[in-house]
Amino acid sequence: MPAITATERLLPDSGAPENLDAHISTFGPRPFVDPPTLLRALDESGLRGRGGAAFPTATKWRAVRDHVNGAGSVVIANAAEREPASDKDRTLLLLRPHLVLDGLEHAAETLGARRAIVYTSRADDDVRRTLQVAITERRRSVDAQVFIEVVTGPNRYVAGEETALIARISGRLAKPRVVPPRPYAYGVDGRPTLVQNVETLAHAALIARHGASWFRSVGTRSTPGTALISMTGAVASPGVFEADATATVADLAERAGGVIGEPGAVLIGGYSGRWVPAATIMDLPIDADALRSAGASIGAGVIAILPVNACGIVETDRVLTYLASETARQCGPCHVGLPALADTFHRVATGRARPAGLDTLTRWSGDVLGRGACQHPDGAARFLISALQVFGSDLRHHLRNGACRYSGEPPLLPIPETEDGWW
Amino acid sequence: MVVRHRLRVDPIKCKAHGMCDELIPERIRMDDWGYPVIDPRVLSPDLVDHARRAVAACPRGALTIAPVGESGARAVPDDPD
Amino acid sequence: MWYATRASGYTSLLLLSATVAIGLLTSTRTSTREWPRFVVQSVHRDLSLLVVFFLLVHIVTSVLDPFAKLSVIDAVVPFIASYRPLWLGLGVVSIELLIAIIATSLVRQRLSWRTWRIVHLLAYMSWPIAVVHGIGTGSDTKAVWALLLVTVCVLVVVGALVWRLSQIGPRFRALGWAGIATGVAGTVALIAWMAIGPLQPGWAKAAGTPADLLAGSTTRTTNSTPAPVQGLTVGIDDAVQGELAQSQTSVTATMVDTRDRSLTVIVVANADGSGRLSVSRAGTSLCVAPASIGTSVVTANCGAVVVSLQLSTNGAGISGTMTTSRASVTP
Numbered sequence: 048m049p050a051i052t053a054t055e056r057l058l059p060d061s062g063a064p065e066n067l068d069a070h071i072s073t074f075g076p077r078p079f080v081d082p083p084t085l086l087r088a089l090d091e092s093g094l095r096g097r098g099g100a101a102f103p104t105a106t107k108w109r110a111v112r113d114h115v116n117g118a119g120s121v122v123i124a125n126a127a128e129r130e131p132a133s134d135k136d137r138t139l140l141l142l143r144p145h146l147v148l149d150g151l152e153h154a155a156e157t158l159g160a161r162r163a164i165v166y167t168s169r170a171d172d173d174v175r176r177t178l179q180v181a182i183t184e185r186r187r188s189v190d191a192q193v194f195i196e197v198v199t200g201p202n203r204y205v206a207g208e209e210t211a212l213i214a215r216i217s218g219r220l221a222k223p224r225v226v227p228p229r230p231y232a233y234g235v236d237g238r239p240t241l242v243q244n245v246e247t248l249a250h251a252a253l254i255a256r257h258g259a260s261w262f263r264s265v266g267t268r269s270t271p272g273t274a275l276i277s278m279t280g281a282v283a284s285p286g287v288f289e290a291d292a293t294a295t296v297a298d299l300a301e302r303a304g305g306v307i308g309e310p311g312a313v314l315i316g317g318y319s320g321r322w323v324p325a326a327t328i329m330d331l332p333i334d335a336d337a338l339r340s341a342g343a344s345i346g347a348g349v350i351a352i353l354p355v356n357a358c359g360i361v362e363t364d365r366v367l368t369y370l371a372s373e374t375a376r377q378c379g380p381c382h383v384g385l386p387a388l389a390d391t392f393h394r395v396a397t398g399r400a401r402p403a404g405l406d407t408l409t410r411w412s413g414d415v416l417g418r419g420a421c422q423h424p425d426g427a428a429r430f431l432i433s434a435l436q437v438f439g440s441d442l443r444h445h446l447r448n449g450a451c452r453y454s455g456e457p458p459l460l461p462i463p464e465t466e467d468g469w470w
Numbered sequence: 471m472v473v474r475h476r477l478r479v480d481p482i483k484c485k486a487h488g489m490c491d492e493l494i495p496e497r498i499r500m501d502d503w504g505y506p507v508i509d510p511r512v513l514s515p516d517l518v519d520h521a522r523r524a525v526a527a528c529p530r531g532a533l534t535i536a537p538v539g540e541s542g543a544r545a546v547p548d549d550p551d
Numbered sequence: 552m553w554y555a556t557r558a559s560g561y562t563s564l565l566l567l568s569a570t571v572a573i574g575l576l577t578s579t580r581t582s583t584r585e586w587p588r589f590v591v592q593s594v595h596r597d598l599s600l601l602v603v604f605f606l607l608v609h610i611v612t613s614v615l616d617p618f619a620k621l622s623v624i625d626a627v628v629p630f631i632a633s634y635r636p637l638w639l640g641l642g643v644v645s646i647e648l649l650i651a652i653i654a655t656s657l658v659r660q661r662l663s664w665r666t667w668r669i670v671h672l673l674a675y676m677s678w679p680i681a682v683v684h685g686i687g688t689g690s691d692t693k694a695v696w697a698l699l700l701v702t703v704c705v706l707v708v709v710g711a712l713v714w715r716l717s718q719i720g721p722r723f724r725a726l727g728w729a730g731i732a733t734g735v736a737g738t739v740a741l742i743a744w745m746a747i748g749p750l751q752p753g754w755a756k757a758a759g760t761p762a763d764l765l766a767g768s769t770t771r772t773t774n775s776t777p778a779p780v781q782g783l784t785v786g787i788d789d790a791v792q793g794e795l796a797q798s799q800t801s802v803t804a805t806m807v808d809t810r811d812r813s814l815t816v817i818v819v820a821n822a823d824g825s826g827r828l829s830v831s832r833a834g835t836s837l838c839v840a841p842a843s844i845g846t847s848v849v850t851a852n853c854g855a856v857v858v859s860l861q862l863s864t865n866g867a868g869i870s871g872t873m874t875t876s877r878a879s880v881t882p
Contacts, residue, residue: 224547225480233546378481379505387503414501420482483664488580489589504580527589529577530664 091259098244119161127207135275150248308354316346319426398449483532638687
């Protein structure tokens, strides 16, 4: 029997959007928690960022607080969610925007923020409208304490990166810059800035109400609390599910209606994540330590199931081409290297390359690691390296024959249309 | 205490002009696309002059010498150009 | 000194052309086994400093030389000189662009790259301006060696430009072709301008050379510097009186105007029939001119004034009448 535990934390069982009244009747009004107390609670809760980097939240907040001076800080809820297979942030914002906004207000109070901003993508018009409505509701309420702005950025993969969205909010193109200095030291308008994923802020809002022990009452020691997971690929009812870290990949697949066919490989962590053979991962809980032993991490909370009768090479080819077209064109090894990798992989996949092409792929993947201003080339390279490992024999088959018997199947992983601008 | 240094390149400023690997091949090699791969090892005393020359030769000012240990923490970000 | 100005000017143009051409090569990342990229870049930088040196010589000698009467201001502010103002002014503009790029390159660390880059692109303009300056002001422009030198300079730079633009990647291809077209068009325009302007006779005057410097002007004599003629008015009709002195080859009559005793008239008659008239007042020379010596009449042209002496000797003395009148209008 799959161990599905406490789901009614972030996502309402009803599946219906909650306005301010419903929110208050479910959770009560937002309490005031003095900064040291809240920081201690966040520390003890073990909450980590849910945007992909899994950085300890308390540490991040403390770093901003340490750098705040008379000019105040800036707190930003990152709702950009540019990972194509991820839908969790959007789901959360459409159903329980006030939980996210509560978390943002807690951050603003704790960190002496001069500005509180929700950063969305131009592609998510419904999210933006929902946020505007929710913010207006809060302004009209007597308890409104923090002025929240909504800023919209371009529909680009790297536009959700911390320094990129800070650049956009500061009035420049949404492109990453070199770090250091890190946002907690120098961000929007030069102020110490917190960039936090919306799901993380929602968890923080609940911790502010119920405390660290409550948060830790579900999940595992290394991965306490619940998490939102986007299930996609060959499952009957793909969608967003709230689960704790004791749930296995197979459990989640069950909740998503079950795998269509037999699972072959799993892409975990998003398009900057990794392929793992199904046999290795299906029975692993989505606990950070367990996943790390398989060389993977939950990343932005995306799990895509590839059945045996699908072509991992074609899927990888499409994702790699997408990632190569999504560079900010600032750093040579990325904006020259990724297209070179994607092109070579494509030629291997379509049987128009020599065997030396495989060595080139391995060599070039290593070459781009750590050589960009942001993590984009690293994500793409690690994704490719995992494909070379997991689909090695398929790749050699493609090299000789140009295709396999599943290459003609409709592709499973969503590839969005690319927008042109950087504003 | 002797401060140890290493070379660092700003990947956004670097435009593959190719002066640096000619001047200090002991620490810089070119990748297949003409961009520098920096060996993060400490600069030995006999290499420091070559490193300074390479830094001065970079037309974009992308190459710098940074103290080892620090993440090269800068107070303010450079102008994006 | 004028030689030094011209020599350093042409040398500067050669060196500047080499600098620009090599500069274009650095952006194409051109290199050979003997000349790696950093050497090409170093040569470019070093050549530009040599250009500055020769330009300093060029400017200093042109200001010091008395021929064109240039002042320090003329070397700094363009287009106000009295000597060929437009073409000289272009030289000033060209040098100032070069100073801008040298200065910004020296403090490169403190500037953003974009600022430095804009100044550097503007400095590219100094080369064509220098070429036009050289052709327009140069007194040697029509000489074969000068034409050859300028041709080589233009070929080298335009050649390097075409090479550089041919290396442009696909995104800016159109810009590259536009640049090549501009370069070729500019060269053709330069040749056409030279054919109808500087290479034609009469260019020196058209370019703005002051009248008194033009060859063939009436105040210039074959063996002396031009003399002023103010103070020698027309309508003089005075008696003159003085003494003769004889030497082996000439006879000299030194006389004064009896009405204006400060006016001294000296006539030298040579054995070969040539003669010279000198008129001075209180030690200041008013006229020195060749004179035609007749049996009793001496005439000379002092600029626009004709001096005529009707003389007769009386032993060692000589006396007569001096008249001055206006010369008939000469073309």
